[in-house]
Amino acid sequence: MNIRLLASAALAAVLAVPAFAAQTLVPAKSALGFTFKQMSVPVEGTFKTYTAQVSFDPAKPEATQATFSVDLGSIDVGGPDGNAEAKKKAWFDVASFPKATFTAKSVKALGGGKYEARGPLVIKGLSRDIVAQFTAKPAGSDLLLEGGFPLKRLQYKLGDGAWADTETVADDVQVKFRFTLTGKP
Known part of the structure; x- marks a missing residue:
């Protein structure tokens, strides 16, 4: 096989790959929050700034490509x-680690409009696999994804030192999201 033919075949293969991030996150119609207990009292929080690169088709969840990035300074x-x-070093250490990211490595249908995404969540440079369950439903011409996942804050060194005491701040955190996507996958 000559070099030109090989190069042409490689170029054709690259051009045949569908574009990633065919859908756009609509921040005004989306939310990212969390709940934890401090001194046994529920506390709710949010992140105001986050981005996503998503290609999700409810009919073909296994073909999903998705990466979410959260600006931790927007807490x-x-x-x-x-x-x-x-934002301090004992918690998110925003000066050293300004972003958290989640990348879906697999998505599968659970039935009834429910799905499960698996992949690494990276916070403070520490990567742990999580499982997020969510629903997907039309919202006008958009697609609404709603769900959440649990995490253990100490696995990410969130609350070092005196804050590591789980009697003061519980280890369990429930993350919840509502992402509105526009566009076609």
């Missing part, structure tokens, strides 16, 4: 003191 736990504390 809001209800007040300026808590927000400032959450």
Whole structure:
């Protein structure tokens, strides 16, 4: 096989690959939040800034490509003191690790409009596999994904030192999301 034919075949293969991120996240119609307990009292928080590169077709979930990136400096736990504390080294260490990312390595249908995504969640440079369950349903011309997943904060060194005491801040955190996607996969 000559070099030109090989190069032409390689170029054709690359051009045949569908584009990633065919859908766009609509921030005004989306939300990313979490709940944890501090001194046995439920506390809710949100992240205000996040992005996503998504190609998800409910009819072909196994073909999904998705990466979500969260600006950890956009955390809001209800007040300026808590927000400032959450950004410090003992918690998210935003100065050293400004982003958290999740990449879906597999997505499968569970039936009834429910799905399961598996993949690594990276926070503070630490990667742990998570399983997120979600629903997918039309919202006008958009697609609404709603779901969540549990995580253990100490696996990501969130709350080092004195904050590692789970009597003060529980280890269990429930993450919840509502992502509105526009466009076709």
